[in-house]
Amino acid sequence: MTAYFIQAFIYLCAAVIAVPLAKRFGLGSVLGYLMAGVVIGPIIGLVGSETNTLQHFAEFGVVMMLFLVGLELEPRMLWDMRNKLIGLGGLQIGLTTAIITAAGIYFGLSWSIALTVGLIFALSSTAIVLQTFNEKALSKTEGGKNAFSVLLFQDIAVIPMLALIPLLALPELVEQAQAAVGQAAQQHEELSLVAGLPGWAYGIVVMLAIAAVVVGGHYLSRPLFRYVASSGLREIFTATALMLVIGIAALMSLVGLSPALGTFLAGVVLANSEFRHELESNIEPFKGLLLGLFFITVGAGIDFGVLASNVGPVLGITAGVMLVKALVLFLLALIFRIKNSDRWLFALSLAQAGEFGFVLLSYTVQNHVIPTDLAQMLSLVVALSMFLTPGLFIFFDKVIVPRFEHFENDREADEITENGTVIIAGIGRFGQMVNRFLRANKIDTVVLDHQISQVENLKKINVKSFYGDATQPDLLHTAGIEDATMLVIAIDNNERAVELTKYVKHTYPKVKVFARAFDRGHHFELKHAGADFIISETYHSALELGKEALISLGVHPFKAEQKKATLRELELCYKDSLFESWKKKTEDSKYSAHFRELFIELETAIAKAMKSDHFDEQARVERGWTPPPKDYEKRMNRDE
Amino acid sequence: MSEDKKKILVLFAHPSQERSEVNKPLFTACQQHGDVTAIDLYREYPTFHIDIDKEQQRLIEHDVIIFLFPLYWYSTPAILKQWQDLVLEYGFAYGANGHALQGKTFLCAVTAGGSEAAYQKEGYNHFSIRELLHPLEQTASLTGMIYLAPFVLFSARSAVEEDRVNAHIESLRHLLTALANDTLDVETASSLPVLNTNLSNLFNA
Numbered sequence: 001m002t003a004y005f006i007q008a009f010i011y012l013c014a015a016v017i018a019v020p021l022a023k024r025f026g027l028g029s030v031l032g033y034l035m036a037g038v039v040i041g042p043i044i045g046l047v048g049s050e051t052n053t054l055q056h057f058a059e060f061g062v063v064m065m066l067f068l069v070g071l072e073l074e075p076r077m078l079w080d081m082r083n084k085l086i087g088l089g090g091l092q093i094g095l096t097t098a099i100i101t102a103a104g105i106y107f108g109l110s111w112s113i114a115l116t117v118g119l120i121f122a123l124s125s126t127a128i129v130l131q132t133f134n135e136k137a138l139s140k141t142e143g144g145k146n147a148f149s150v151l152l153f154q155d156i157a158v159i160p161m162l163a164l165i166p167l168l169a170l171p172e173l174v175e176q177a178q179a180a181v182g183q184a185a186q187q188h189e190e191l192s193l194v195a196g197l198p199g200w201a202y203g204i205v206v207m208l209a210i211a212a213v214v215v216g217g218h219y220l221s222r223p224l225f226r227y228v229a230s231s232g233l234r235e236i237f238t239a240t241a242l243m244l245v246i247g248i249a250a251l252m253s254l255v256g257l258s259p260a261l262g263t264f265l266a267g268v269v270l271a272n273s274e275f276r277h278e279l280e281s282n283i284e285p286f287k288g289l290l291l292g293l294f295f296i297t298v299g300a301g302i303d304f305g306v307l308a309s310n311v312g313p314v315l316g317i318t319a320g321v322m323l324v325k326a327l328v329l330f331l332l333a334l335i336f337r338i339k340n341s342d343r344w345l346f347a348l349s350l351a352q353a354g355e356f357g358f359v360l361l362s363y364t365v366q367n368h369v370i371p372t373d374l375a376q377m378l379s380l381v382v383a384l385s386m387f388l389t390p391g392l393f394i395f396f397d398k399v400i401v402p403r404f405e406h407f408e409n410d411r412e413a414d415e416i417t418e419n420g421t422v423i424i425a426g427i428g429r430f431g432q433m434v435n436r437f438l439r440a441n442k443i444d445t446v447v448l449d450h451q452i453s454q455v456e457n458l459k460k461i462n463v464k465s466f467y468g469d470a471t472q473p474d475l476l477h478t479a480g481i482e483d484a485t486m487l488v489i490a491i492d493n494n495e496r497a498v499e500l501t502k503y504v505k506h507t508y509p510k511v512k513v514f515a516r517a518f519d520r521g522h523h524f525e526l527k528h529a530g531a532d533f534i535i536s537e538t539y540h541s542a543l544e545l546g547k548e549a550l551i552s553l554g555v556h557p558f559k560a561e562q563k564k565a566t567l568r569e570l571e572l573c574y575k576d577s578l579f580e581s582w583k584k585k586t587e588d589s590k591y592s593a594h595f596r597e598l599f600i601e602l603e604t605a606i607a608k609a610m611k612s613d614h615f616d617e618q619a620r621v622e623r624g625w626t627p628p629p630k631d632y633e634k635r636m637n638r639d640e
Numbered sequence: 641m642s643e644d645k646k647k648i649l650v651l652f653a654h655p656s657q658e659r660s661e662v663n664k665p666l667f668t669a670c671q672q673h674g675d676v677t678a679i680d681l682y683r684e685y686p687t688f689h690i691d692i693d694k695e696q697q698r699l700i701e702h703d704v705i706i707f708l709f710p711l712y713w714y715s716t717p718a719i720l721k722q723w724q725d726l727v728l729e730y731g732f733a734y735g736a737n738g739h740a741l742q743g744k745t746f747l748c749a750v751t752a753g754g755s756e757a758a759y760q761k762e763g764y765n766h767f768s769i770r771e772l773l774h775p776l777e778q779t780a781s782l783t784g785m786i787y788l789a790p791f792v793l794f795s796a797r798s799a800v801e802e803d804r805v806n807a808h809i810e811s812l813r814h815l816l817t818a819l820a821n822d823t824l825d826v827e828t829a830s831s832l833p834v835l836n837t838n839l840s841n842l843f844n845a
Contacts, residue, residue, distance in 0.1 A: 565687075565689045569689075623692060624692065624725075624726050625725055625726065626729060626730065627730075628730035628734075628735055629730070629735075632730060632735050632736070635735065635736045636734075636735055636736070
């Protein structure tokens, strides 16, 4: 046990030190983990033989990642992007794979190895590129959007690659492996449902398993999640999410399919579910840690002996691969009319190999497609190309952008058409109306509520909403708070509304917070917490009812409307001073329960103000359309 | 130098700006002019609850008052009328001690759908723009302001297609500058039927 603790501590320690450092230098977290691995593995030698075992465990992070990739793929969004996805993404992978395969064969690799290498190098690094886009605010540029389509297509293309690669297994490597296994004399037999089945039966079992995932995901997941959600225990929901992913992975392994494929499918099936964001926020941390662990083990596994004896080839291959990728991308940018600096951004940003390369490499070694020493060398190429990516971005910033700057300034400023997303927390009576109004005006909304019954009711009337506790940072993150323009807070728990306001205004100052207040005290608390706009939930409806009452008591409707406006104006006049005195009071007083007293005081102040106005000669309420005095013509003549 | 410049207040009234082809760019030109305070009344008072004190204060602080609007039924859009009804109070704009606007300059910058020919005795509108705006001219008179002939764009609905907007905006810019620098021949400017004809002749060197 002690040994495990020490090892776990070493791994975590390395990650904690290396990853923030790498991020600070713009290298991205993937490279941070790799460097951590290199340091604790080959350089210091703190870890060694167990990395291989760990790596198998850590590969589960990849399975989770594909589940999350699947969750993000709403069928409708995919359909909208189909031209770019298939055109840009498909051509990028096809052309790059073809050229690299051809080069591989030219340099004497067998075709199956060359093809595998081609596929591996065709992929780019989603993690590094998207993170850099976010940091440099390039996501919304033409180049950024097109790069995103390509990355998305690559993520999807990993699935067929995982299916294809085992078919390319080299007979002699398989024999070697079998011999090795034979020597080890049945260490343990892999559990399998399909061992020894005839081909047709195997086919049926596989189809059944996939059908189970799709049908089960579609019909059984909802009642299951609803049952769990009604318990209100967050950790049980986490357990359910893990159970789902692990269960599917187990099922797929049992029938001899790739677990990644199964969870990816399940993700796609659940992409339209109201539980999507909650699932994402639950799985995300596990995925992050396991993937991190995976990259550490890759780093720890790097053999510097191989590097030392192959410096020339490794550098050569890296340069070659990046050049080929950039050229293919540049060509595609020309074909798809991506212009100016965007063309360069598109070509440069995706010129590296990606983290999926490591995944596929370890997969190919397991499946005896590529000999281990070659895989080692290719790992180095992948890592090196990723290390060079920040350099390419710097090149883009310093050389490309200035060249196009004057050109692009000539264009007239675009009118802002992108409104961004509004996240609505709490979808009771209040949030619903806000949502309906915004949606009717074509504003994108993401609706969150932690009451599953509420979410289901909305589903019935076709409102897109998600289950989850909006006060959890994780959920806000998966709901896209970073890119949202606004958060509308309409949740019933007053304290949590204030906490949420504080958190969002502190962490994402750019996001506007529009909040509903329960009463005046809550109003002030929200204002104190930094909310940009606050409305008291009963204020306008109460005023409206009061106005209607006046009308039915014989006041002229127009007059009643004016009186209402006057009261509102008065409130506005006193609002700031009331807030200031509230702040002073709460800071001084030890008991926040004194609010009620305080507000009675404030109400009296307003009433007094209203009254005193009545005695003014030009009473505030009476202002407007005041006729001149009866004898005004006489007075005017006197004036002259 | 800027101390003795005249301060200009533009009150802009257009209730459906997303459809505006001429008034909106005119308003933008006003906003960009350094000596102009440009107010979009429909933006400031979407519910028509005009803040009387604030508006009166604005009038006091400026030397030239301009109404910028499309002609609606031979008059201003509703909010400008509301503004007049509420802001030009007895005791402020007219009547005993109502001298706040004395000596200021007043101008209407108008766009009209009909052609110049339509706004004539023989045309289908029968009256000239200047005649139709007599209520405003008289308001200026009662409040002691100098009334300039209206600055008009006729046939405004086809101005974009006929490429007349930019020239009109340019004229307005020159007019604003002349007003701010007090280099406008006010006497002639108040006697014309419209301000546009030979506008540049009205600028003193």
